[in-house]
Each structure stands twice: as C-alpha cells, then as structure tokens.
Amino acid sequence: MEDVFVVKTLKELVENRRELIEAHRKNDFTDGIHALLTDLYPDSAHFIYELLQNAEDMNATTVRFFLTENGIEFEHNGTKRMFTVSDIDAITNIGHNGQKKDDPTSIGKFGVGFKAVFAYTATPEIHSGEYHFRIRDYFVPEFDGVPNVQTCDEFGVQWTKFSLPFNNAKKSPIIAYRETLKGLDALDENSILFLQHIQKIEYMLQDGSIGTVERHEKSDHRVLISCKRPQCKGEYNTQWLKFYRPVEIIDDQGYRKTLSIAIAYAMEQNKKTGQWRLIPVQGGGKTFIYFPAEKEYSGLQFHINAPFASTVARDSVRNCEDNYKLLKQISKLVVESIAEVKRMNFLNHSFFEVLPNEKDELSVFYQTVFDYIYQAFHENEYLPTREKEYVSVPNALMGPATIANLFNNSLKELLSINGNWIANASQRNSRADNFIRSLDIREVTYSDFRKLFSAENREKTENFLEQQNNDWMKKFYLLCATVYKDGLYYSDNLQYGYDMRKTRMIRSTKEKMFVSSQIYILPPNTELVTKTTNIVSQFFLLSEAKDDKSGGEIYDFFTEDLGIKVYGPKVEIEAALENFEENEVEVDAEYFDTMIAFAKYENQYDDVDFLDKKIFLVERNDGLYFTTADRLFLGIVYNNPDGEVLARAYEKGCLWNGYKEHYNEKQLQRFLTFVRHCGINEGLKIEKVSAYNNPLYYKYLYSEARNTGYGDNSDYTIVDLKKLLDKERLEINKIIWNTLRRQGRWASYMCTASYAPNASAVTKRCDSTLIYWLKNSKWIADRKGNLCQPKDLELADLGEGFEFDSDSDLLAALEIGSAKVEMSLKRKQLEKEAQAAGGHFVTDEEFQELQELRKLKKAQEATISHVSLPVPEMLKRQKKEKISGVNVVQSEQTPLSDVKQKELNIEASFKNAKKMPELRRKLFGKIIDSSKDEKRRLKLWYNGKCQMCGTTIIGYNQVPHFIAKNIINTQMISGSIRQTMELGWNSLCLCPNCAMKYDVCSRDITNLYEQILGRAIKEGEEDKVVLTIELNGTRQSIYYDPEHFLALKKAIQLIDDETKHK
Secondary structure, three states, rough: OOOOOOOHHHHHHHHHHHHHHHHHHOOOOOOHHHHHHHOOOEEEEEEHHHHHHHHOOOOOOOEEHHHHHHHEEEEEEEOOOOOOOHHHHHHHHOOOOOOHHOOOOOOOOOOOHHHHHHEEEOOOOEEEEEEEEEEEOOEEEEEEOOOOOEEOOOOOOOOOEEEEEEEOOOOOOOHHHHHHHHHHHHOHHHHOOOOOOOOOOEEEEEOOOOOEEEEOOOOEEEEEEEOOOOOOOOEEEEEEEEEEEEEEEOOOOOOOEEEEOOOOOOOOOOOOOEEEEEEOOOOOOOOOEOOOOOOOOOOOEEEEOOOOOOOOOOEEEOHHHHHHHHHHHHHHHHHHHHHHHHHOOOOHHHHHHHOOOHHHHHHHHHHHHHHHHHHHHHHHHOOOOOOOOOOOOHHHEEEOOOHHHHHHOOHHHHOOOOOOOEOOOOOOOOHHHHHHOOOOOOEEEHHHHHHHOOOOOOHHHHHHOOOOOOOHHHHHHHHHHHHHHHHOOOHHHHHHHHHHOOOOOEEOOOOOOOOOOOOOOOOOOOOOOOOOEEEOHHHHHOOOOOOOHHHHHHHHHHHHOOEEEEOOOOHHHHHHHHHOOOOOOOOOOOHHHHHHHHHHHHHHHHOOOOOOOEEEEEEEEOOEEEEEEEHHEEOOOOOOOHHHHHHHHOOOOOOOOOHHHHHHHHHHHHHHHHHHOOOOOOOEEEEEEEEOOOHHHHHHHOOOOOOOOOOOOEEEEEHHHHHHHHOOHHHHHHHHHHHHHHHHHOOOHEEEEEEEEOOOOOOEEEEEEHHHHHHHHOOOOOOOOEEOOHHHOOOHHHHHOOOOOOHHHHHHOOOOOOOHHHHHHHHHHHHHHHHOOOOOOHHHHHHHHHHHHHHHHHHOOOOOOOOOOHHHHHHHHOOOOOOOOOOOOOOOOOOOOOOOHHHHHHHHHHHHHHOOOOOHHHHHHHOOEEHHHHHHHHHHHOOOOOOOOOOOOEEOOOOOOOOEOOOOOOOHHHHHHOOHHHHHOEEEOOOOHHHHHHHOEEEEEOOHHHHHHOOOOOOOOOOOOEEEEEEEEEEEEEOHHHHHHHHHHHHHHOOOOHHHOO
C-alpha cells in the first residue's frame, strides 16, 4: 500500500501543519479536536502506556520517568533508530506513520496514541538524534526556541527524550501531577510482563525517591518480575511461566505484520519445601494487548496476550472475526503449554485450579479456550492417577476415595468397569474438582457399588470377599454403611439392603462367610446354648482407640441395616418362625414342642408378633395346612359348637382337632390361651367401626363442615353382618340373637352411630349399622319357623331359640312388634276420624275388594280419550257425595239432619250402582296427589301452612310437612293444559287432617268457577283470596295466595278458550 502524501522536508511539513491549524480555526474545529482526543483517552495518565509502547517499538530495554510538579520527562534507550522527518510527520499527524506501517513488528500507531499527552500538556517537546522540537496546537512541529538537549550518555548510548510540561489550560498542574503520580504508582508486573524489549522501568519523583519494575527472563519459560515502590523500602517479586509464539496478522490498515501472542501462568513457591506450583492469578486473569485491557473480562485464571483489534484506548477487545482467529491461536498455545507443564512436573491439581471449568460460565468468546483444553485431555495422557502416572480421559475413572482405595483395579473383574483411578482433588467443589468433573470422566458412584450385591454379580463378589483379610473387610463394612446412609431414595436403599442380606458377606469367628440371617452377634458375658450357632467375629465390632468409632458404626450397620440379631431367647423363637416361613416344618413331636415354646415365650415377653404367622394347623379334604389364627374358629371339640357354624358361614376353617389328642390338659390350656392371644375366633363380636359405611350416613350423619379429626366418628356392627343375614340360616340367626343377649344391660351405646366432623360441630346420630340391618332384615323365626322382621313380630310370637331378655339393650332396640303396635294405633285413630266424619273405616276384606276395583278403573281410564270439557262441567264432576251400601256407622250422639238431601243422595247411589260394582262408584272422582314441581310451588307460596285450617306442621327434621291435592282430576284435562300443571294452579296446600277430610268426605266445588272468574286481583294486593266450597255438608273457606290465585284463574281461562274452539 502506497502513501497518499509523503513529506520531503521539514519546511514543507511545518507549512502544511500551519495551514491545517488555520483551517481548523476558520472552521471552529479546534475545540472539537480537543474534546475528541479527551474522549479517546479518558483514563488518567494513559499517555504513560503510549510512551512505553513507543519505546518498545524502538527496541528500548530501559525507560525512565522524571516527575515534578511542573511536568514529567521520559526517556528510553531505543536503538532501532532516532527520529526522522517521517517520524516527526507521524507524531504530529493522526493515524499516519509510514515507517511503522512498514515495520512488521511494530505494535504502536504512532500519531494517534501520542495525542494522549495533550490531556496534560499543550507543548510537548521531543529530543531525538539531531531533532529538537515541540508540538503546538496538536499538529505543528516548532523548532525555534527549543534547546538542544544532550541525548547521548557517558557510554555513548543515544536516548530519545520527551518533555511534557503541565501547561494544559483545562487541567491544573497540581491535578496533572497527582494523576500522573497515580499512573506511575500503578506500574507493576502487568506493565512489563508481555513486552519483548523493555526490561526495566524506572521513575523518579520530585523528592528523589525511585520506583522500579524490572523483568528477568530465565530459562524454561520462567520470568521473574521485581517491583519496588518509591514509598516502600523493599521490593516484591512475582514469578511467571510464560509461553509465546509468533503469529501473522493484518492490521486495521491492511498491513501484514508478524507479532507474538503469549500466555502467562502465575507461580508460587512453598516456603517449607521450596517446591514451585502454578496457581490462579490473584484477582483473575487479564486480557493483554501488550498492556492490560482494563475493561476486558476473560473469566480465565491466567493472562493472555495478543494483538487484538481493540478500542482506540486499548481498554477492551472488539467483537470481530480476526479476534476469534487470534483467540484460537491463543487456545492452541495453551494446549501446547500443557505438554510443557507436564514435562516440568507442574501438571497436577494445583495447575487444574488454573484451568477453566464449566462453572466459570465463560462468554462464548473465551469458551473456545476451554473447548481446546477439553479436547486435549481426551487425546493426551494429562490426568494424574493414584499410581503417579498419567492417563487420557477415555481411560480414566473417578469416584469416592473409599471405593478407589479398597478396590483399586478390581472393579474390572467384578463389574466390568475399565479404567485407571485418577487422583481426586483434595477438596470437593474446588476449582480443581470442578475442572476434573468438566471433562466427562467415567465416574464410579455408590450406585455402581450397590451392583456388587445384585443377583448377577453376587457370586463373583462373594468369591472376592472370601480372599480379603479382616483389615480390608472392616473398611469394606464401613463403606457399605456409608453407601446405605447416602441413599437418596427409599427404593434404592430397600433394594440395596435386600441384596446385601442375600449376599454371603458377614465373616464369623470361624472365618466363614454367611448371609445376615444365618449369623448372630454375641453379647459380652453370654454363653451359647449350642455350638452350631454362627457368631460375628468380634474383630469388626471393637474399636482400636478411644476416638475410633468404627466398631460402633459397624455394629449399627449389622443390626439396623442388615438385620443381624443379637443372640438371646428371642433369636431362637424368631429362627423357629423363619422355618415356618420357609416351609421347613414337619408335623412331628418337635412341632408340638415348638408351639408350647411359643406359648411360654408369648406369656413372658411381648417383643415377638405371632398374629400374622402361619403356624396353626387346619385340616382340609386333602390334608393339613398351616394358617394364621384369625383364619380359624375353635370348633366343637374345643367346647365351641357355634364355631363350626360360623366357620362355614365365613368360609374359614376350624382349629385342627389333633392338638387335643396330643397335649395333656395343662399343655392344652396353655396352648389354647396362646391361640386366643393370636386372634382365633370363637363367636361373633360386635366391633366399633367408622360411621362412614353406615347405610344411613348420607341421610342423617353427613356434614359438609371441615373434618379435623377431633370430632366423633363411631358405629357398631358384626363383620359381614349383612351377608350373614342374607344366608337366611336359622342356626346363624340364633347365634346372632344370643350374641345380642350376652351384651346385657350396658350395651345401649352399640345401638347408635354418631358423627361430628370436628369438636365444635353438632353430633348427629342414627341407628348403628348393627341395629339398622337387624331391624330391616327377616331373620327372627316365629313359632311356625317363618323368618320375620323384628317389627312384624310380637314377643309372644318369638320362635324357639329366640328367648327375649328384658335386660338386653340391644334386643330392646330391635323394636319387636313395633309395626303391629303402630298399625293398631293408626287404625284406632282412623276409626275415630271416620266416625267423626260420619264415615266408615273399611275392613281388610273391603280393602281387598277396593284393590280389585282399582284395577278395573285403570282399565276403564285407559279407554277414556282426553277431551277437554268446559270448566263448570269439570268442577261438577269433582262433586263427591255420601253413598249407601258401605255400612256407614252414624254416631248415636249426632242427630240425623238434611234428610231430603240424603234421600237424593241415596237415589243417586242406586243409579250409579247400575253402572259399576257396589260400594266403589267414587273411584272415578279420586284425588291424585300433586307432582314434585307443584309441591315446590306450594312450599314457595305457603311454606307448609294449610290453605283450609291455617295449621303448619313441623317435622322432626325441622322441615314443614304438608300434602298437596289436585282440585280437578288430571285425567279430564287435555294434554296441552296438563303441561302447565307444574305451575301449581291445580294444587292445594293442606295439612294431613284437611287432606284426609278433602279426600274422603263429601264435597261440592261446582261454584268455584263463578268465584274464580268473578274475583279480580288489585295491583299490590297482599290479602289472601278467599274461595268457598262445600265439604262434609258445611261451607269451607280456602285461602289463596294472590299469585297462586292468578295462576288458577289464568288456567281456567285457557281451558275455556280451548273448549270454545272445539
């Protein structure tokens, strides 16, 4: 690339610059240029690094600063060349330096960076070779009045000198001095670490004190940097392991250059051993562009240096393709350095602390470094093993030290796990540990260890364990306990414990291996009953020192996790029970002795549960079988005849009769006591249960209140009572009856179920399940042997085996004979009502005749077509008259009245008798109860208040009780009008008394039609509408709610309209 303009003489250069300044002034560019330069270099004393860079480009080895309150001087011994006209042109220009463009090793951009000095000075002076000049107005070199300063020292070495007076009008000398002093004081190892030429930086202050930063290149990539502060007496040193390589780049202006990239690892020496190691850089690694890019964060723990494309101030790296290429070169250099680190014996966990890991959360840019390292560890043997060797990731194993220490390379044989154990990091979650885990090494976990005991590996594990000594086995047991405690999931531990119990892994005093169920722990000062019992070796249960808790840990592991039992009487009992579970018991003399031993032990101790043990014999068609006591009944041979019946009913068995034949009386009683304690059945038991399953629960007990568990929830029943009753077997029913009798007087609580969801809720009660099913089932025999419900019997009718005991609360609760008593009371009440109404209460024979007549009436109704009639005709047909031929009994105290009317009625009765059977003519005028929808309407209007007498009857459940009756027979109403019935217009709300009276007494409602059509309802009227009919020969008022009346009137009008159009 050629220069657009080349200056040939100083005179020409000065003239050009003056013309430039004049153009700036004419266009008011001067202040803008100053502001621009200030923005480019905002950091304090940034010019110090620009001067150092200029010296580095000139191959200087030593540089010096001299700081006073009036300014600062800088000099370097660069020998590359003294200033030329081109250099003067470049330093007074912006971004135009021909000689540096042509220099493939130059790192500076002479002309731009140097402008940083103008933040502190207005007239910097430069003395180099034959040229002595100052720069004014940023661009104009000025030679007049500039003294010729000596630039050659006593050794004949030429020095280039810069003099920067603090005369910037916008920054006072005192501020300039303080900022520059701070900048010099910040010079440290980072200022010189990656420079190739400058080896020493000196700076002298006004008081004569001196500060230095000096780099000493040593062999084998080592670098020592010494730093001394002016205010400190001594110096401090840092050591680095630095690697670099040349790379070719193309700079911003398209020029090809060969520059170096480098990395540096911090080093630290152990004061005791003198050994060196690599450590993370304190404060984190930095990215260098020969000097630190202060605003760039890499996340690495070592320094990297490259000619990255950067901001003008070189404080951060730009995001561009060239920089990605440079970072790949850096990554390759890091990989190359690892081989050297290994050669120098620094490849260890301390170095792993330096390397990046997945938890560092590197940016995408710097993640490249980790990716290259990851690949290198997979392809090269860089991982140190426990045997002081190195392996690659594919051939490495990592895992708990306890497993690695015990098994070493044995897992290859036992679990087919191949690889070499790497040395674990000294601390979990340290940087070294995080790096190792970032490499995706095959990790042996406790889950792998658990597989040693699985069915497929068990035999190999048992053979392996037999070959190990007791010291090894003790560590093995401790590891087993640790793995058990570490189980994250209950299911894992359940399987792990199960597999270990199946493995021969417990060593005895005789040096033999047993599963946990075959061996016992012998307590101190305890003698064995037999010599055949296997005992755990005491070696594993004893601790070697006071602070050694291994013996106790193994003891807990054996007893709690593996279930090894401590030897004692209980051991023998449980061993005998295990024989039953494994079907290793013969019915011989030893069996009978064992049962007596069980009985004796159960009588003395309560630490063995016999309830669910299949140890008792039952005889079936094909032989003897073992079962649990709760599946058996004591039978007739044991003086319990009911047991035979109940065993068949419950489909259970009876205890084998052979026990009575084998044992003497004393042994038999001991045995039967044991059997009873184990839960054998003898008869029926009334048990307390939850009320949730009570048949009446949702009707009487259910509550929507919150259930806290502190309320009441009790019920009583006999197991499978309903099924027993459904069998309808007299022998079972007698047992039930006698079970009730035996409860005696103090069993009233069994009659009731109670429920309250919480302590503050009202307790609700009803019949217990026991009483409910006994009341509602046919199970009590009468004298003829027929099964009846309790209510349908009288005490005198009870059959044989159902003797009544007046002291029995439960029998009393059955309410025997209650139906007949209730029927008798009802009959007497109805007879009184019939007599008062001048009527007759029909006999059973008459009722049977009535039933036959109803069948006939239904057949006749089926042939009636629903033709709408005029309303007066409908009302007339509802007329109900007293009739003869039914033996109406007249009260002697009531004189006969209205004879003529009665004669007419009798005459009419005869006429009607020709058309239908005697007595039952009025079936055609029967009253049909209203539907549920009509009843809901009535409840809304009257809330149970009778429309005739005004009475309101409240039931036991606090709900009003009333009966709804239709006015017009629904069969006379056409289908279209009948569909409006749910509006309630055709219904009356009547109390039971008035309903009965309306139903059975004579009545005449033909005058309702005129009353309904003639009555008008005024707006806002609240008073009841009174209509009158003739009932039982007297006027009866019916009180209508206005809304109800309007519905009635409307329906009448609709019926009229329909009949007029037909």
